[in-house]
Amino acid sequence: MEHQGMEVNKTLPYDPSLLVVNISLRQIEEIAMTVSQRCHVTGVNEVAWALRALMLTDLTTLAGDDTAANVRRLCLRACYPFEPQLFDKYFDRSLIPEMHTAAVCVYPARVKDAYQTLQQYDMLDRVAIAAVATGFPTGQYGLQTRLQEISHAILAGATEIDIVINRQLALVGDWEALYNEVVLMRSACGQKAHLKTILAIGELGTMENVYKAAMVCMLAGADFIKTSTGKETVNATLPVGLVMIFAIQEFKRRTCQIVGLKPAGGVRTVRDAIAWMTLVNETLGIYWLRPERFRFGASGLLDDIERVVREGVAKLEAEEQAKNIQPPEDTAGAEEFCKELRKKKEAK
Numbered sequence: 646m647e648h649q650g651m652e653v654n655k656t657l658p659y660d661p662s663l664l665v666v667n668i669s670l671r672q673i674e675e676i677a678m679t680v681s682q683r684c685h686v687t688g689v690n691e692v693a694w695a696l697r698a699l700m701l702t703d704l705t706t707l708a709g710d711d712t713a714a715n716v717r718r719l720c721l722r723a724c725y726p727f728e729p730q731l732f733d734k735y736f737d738r739s740l741i742p743e744m745h746t747a748a749v750c751v752y753p754a755r756v757k758d759a760y761q762t763l764q765q766y767d768m769l770d771r772v773a774i775a776a777v778a779t780g781f782p783t784g785q786y787g788l789q790t791r792l793q794e795i796s797h798a799i800l801a802g803a804t805e806i807d808i809v810i811n812r813q814l815a816l817v818g819d820w821e822a823l824y825n826e827v828v829l830m831r832s833a834c835g836q837k838a839h840l841k842t843i844l845a846i847g848e849l850g851t852m853e854n855v856y857k858a859a860m861v862c863m864l865a866g867a868d869f870i871k872t873s874t875g876k877e878t879v880n881a882t883l884p885v886g887l888v889m890i891f892a893i894q895e896f897k898r899r900t901c902q903i904v905g906l907k908p909a910g911g912v913r914t915v916r917d918a919i920a921w922m923t924l925v926n927e928t929l930g931i932y933w934l935r936p937e938r939f940r941f942g943a944s945g946l947l948d949d950i951e952r953v954v955r956e957g958v959a960k961l962e963a964e965e966q967a968k969n970i971q972p973p974e975d976t977a978g979a980e981e982f983c984k985e986l987r988k989k990k991e992a993k
Contacts, residue, residue: 651804653839654902656831656866659824663860663899668852668888677883677924684923689735691915692957693982695950696744698918699726701936703775703907705750705944707875713758716751720762723749723772726947731958734965740986746947747936748773748805752781753798760802773936775805775841779830782845782874784809788826795833806834807841807942809874812848815858823858827865841869841907841940844889847879852888859892863904871907871942880910883924890928906933909942914949 686694704723706715723746729738745768749759753776763769776798780786795806808830814823827842834840842862846855859870870889873880886908893904906929908921918941925933933939 651836651839653831653834653836654863654866654868654904656828657864657900657902659821659861659864661820663864663896664820664857666853666856668856670852670884673852673887674884677887680887680927681883681920681924683927684919686919689957689961692735692954694919694922695915695953695957696982697934698915698922698941699744699947699950700747701918701922701934701939702746702941702943702946702950703748703750703773703909704746704947705875705909705942706755707750707752707777707781707944711752711755713755716749716755716758717762719751720749720759720766720768720772722947724763724766724768726951727954731955735958735961736983737987740983742771743986743989745772747940748775750775750777750805750807750942752776753778753794753801753803756798756801756803773804774802775807776801776803777807777809777843777874779808781807781809781843782876784811784845788829792829792833795830795838799834799837803838805839805841806830807843807871809843809845810858810862812845815849815854820857820861824861824865827862827867831866839868840866841871841905842867843871843874843909845874845877846872846881846885847877852885855885855888856892859889860896863892863896863900863902867904869905869907869940871909873908873910873942875910875942875944877910881908881912881921883920886921886924887928890925893929903938905938905940907940907942912941912943913945915946915953918946918950 706719729741751759756774756776759774763772778794778798779791811823811826831840844858849855862870897903912918922934925939
């Protein structure tokens with residue numbers, strides 16, 4: 646498949662001074678818990694937050710029994726998660742086409758199926774195709790094999806590559822060797838695909854290793870740093886997310902280069918998603934709560950988003966009928982969400 650060049654992060658020289666860090670686990674846990682609980686939403690605002698989470702989601706299927714058929718179903722759901730008439734009373738129908746997931750995420754062997762389906766629905770410019778690569782989930786393959794897998798996925802149509810880092814190098818502290826590997830992976834992606842580096846935080850041992858691995862990947866040119874494969878015993882947690890956020894902040898301060906964040910594994914409910922979005926908003930700022938800077942890697946989150954949205958809309962309709970009045974005035978969350986969608990549509 647042919648790809649147009651895209652804006653990707655640059656590889657920077659290896660700088661061990663960026664790896665110097667001392668982290669208090671107890672303080673990190675306390676800060677993450679306090680910050681993530683600052684936002685409490687109900688009613689129509691919860692619906693708006695759920696829809697925002699939808700638009701930040703990489704809808705994922707990474708099963709051994711994946712087939713062309715279930716990848717097509719995944720893509721259909723990513724493109725059209727709700728029927729338009731569901732929102733008639735509360736959203737401008739012209740904005741409904743903007744309500745889709747940020748990407749679908751599949752194995753390289755299934756990228757072609759995703760590409761053909763999104764092409765059929767004319768959604769290739771709206772829903773990205775992410776492919777896990779480099780020996781996902783273990784990374785226990787030869788370097789050339791891992792690099793070839795990246796090339797194969799891009800040729801099939803992937804526009805984002807989620808690579809797994811070599812945990813062995815991280816665990817023995819050979820950070821420069823890890824940097825050199827990720828540089829080659831950045832090079833293999835070129836200008837054809839964004840690079841998302843999976844740290845597999847549950848297998849790195851310490852928070853200091855998480856921070857250092859994040860820094861190394863960002864120096865090597867990662868566009869996103871991602872918590873987990875979803876296959877480890879410990880996946881995305883708010884404290885580890887905060888450590889990665891601190892790394893992103895320091896990296897931006899030192900290099901002026903912006904890197905996105907992707908929690909994956911364990912984000913299953915809208916409440917989980919709101920906690921993460923609150924953490925990001927309170928630390929990195931609202932600018933990061935867009936698909937170019939923040940994603941959820943999830944397979945089950947959309948189920949809960951659908952439940953929250955349908956129940957929320959049904960409740961609003963029931964209240965309206967019971968009071969026999971116009972839709973409630975407390976629609977600030979929905980109105981703000983619609984305003985953002987209109988800006989996005991105008992920008993396109």
